[in-house]
Amino acid sequence: MKHIEQYQQSGYTPVPGKFVLFLRNCVVWQIIQFAWINLKMTILIVKSHH
């Protein structure tokens, strides 16, 4: 699909490159990300309870 349309909405927006797209589906990297997201959310939950 063509993403860049000059003078249209899509012409002014960053889109991911090949490496970023690879990382999004790289299982090893995503396992690390999974742990990271869970850690972030856990900290968020702990900070939110009063």
Place this chain on the structure above:
Amino acid sequence: MARLVIMGGGVSGHTAASFAKKWLGKEHEVVVVTPNSLWNWIPSNIFVGVGEMTKEDVTFPLAPVYEKAGIDYRQAKAVSIHPEGNAENDKEYITIEYTGQGKEGQIETLEYDYLINATGPKLNFDATPGLGDGKGQLGKHTVSVCTADHAIHASLELKAIAEKMKAGEKKRFLIGTGHGMCTCQGAAFEYIFNVDHFLKQEGVRDKATITYISNEYELGDFGVGGMHIKAGGYVTSGKVFAESLYVERGLRWIKRAHINKVEADKVHYETLDGSMHEEPYDFAMLIPPFTGVGIKAYAKDGSDMTDVLFAPNGMMKVDADYESGARGFENWSPKDWPSTLQNPTYNNIFAVGIAFAPPHFISKPMQSPNGTAINPTPPRTGMPSAMMGKAVANSICDMIKGVADKPTHTANMSEMGAACVASTGKGLLNGSAVSMTMYPVIPDYDKYEYGRDLNGTFGTIGLAGHWVKLLLHYGFIWKAKLKPGWTLIPE
């Protein structure tokens, strides 16, 4: 023996009831009044709406869960609150009208010592002509994913249109907010990505034009005034993050829009600059605005005192600073937001989740030159509403046990975070998701340069978020069923 009555059995009400019963034990009564026989994990309705989950995957019957927990369950809707009793009796009570349990239509009174309003919203489809059926229900032109049954209908319509596309027809999809004062943009945000994914799976994406229409000033506002995140060495606006997601998927968007009329094949909308437009569609999922469910309140002499307990939008007044709205956006403060969620007039009444009246918007109020308000209203769903339910249950339990005579726990949205995971796909290796967190929900520009803690506010895209979403789905349903270890799963 004290009796705690909870009106509403959704995320916040069910959380409050479950913890209150656990902490109060058999010495005190916990009663849940909810018109629904099923508990619904609403975030997963999105997957029902594209046929990836069934109604049974996202709901379960409440009665056996409450029976096992020792919670008195009344399948009924709350009709009125009598916080001073009546002429014959000083005892506080509510009136309820049964919707099930073989007592449909019967009216009963239910006395209480403490009352939690967790009714959630009324889905106000009729606020936009054509979006509703004129009787308060979803109209015939569009679909919704607000309830599991709505989502099933959406899925059937989606499948039918995909069949036509397989025969070569081109179709236009319109997904977003159906009114200028909607909240819950996150649901539309997640649904549009799932529709895009569904059409790709069906091999007909090239025959679809998919458009997002929103009352947000910019994409990524989400009713919380947007957010900033760290990405690629920059601190960047969530607008850039959101727009990138849309462009990557070939989705177009219309922002700052108030849909003022829905017809069979097009919507009419006004934008913030005052101009009027039309957008044609073949399939539309438009979120309705929310109001309170319409519970009335009566004084001891029987006079109507609804305006004492409720704000004009039908949401219940709590310990927020309701004068702050008039001070203007520039003067709003996190201190305006409620902490204990206790009603200022009756200290044995509380409201949680969508049922409490916010002091004002979070996003900046906007009006078109025609006087039309076009801005998102504050979200109070999901994680924050569950936290409110638990905090209020904790406070009430302490008050019942005599530990304190005022609330001991707080759940202020300016001191709590929220997480949103918008996921597409099914299975462990073919999904993707946008994971976002923010802390705090209410921005604090005195404390944080960008209004929020950049360490607690982030967004990421990938398979891991999809795993998190699956974990949340199964984890929260396990927790809601009060299965072993349910208290270990956080809100």
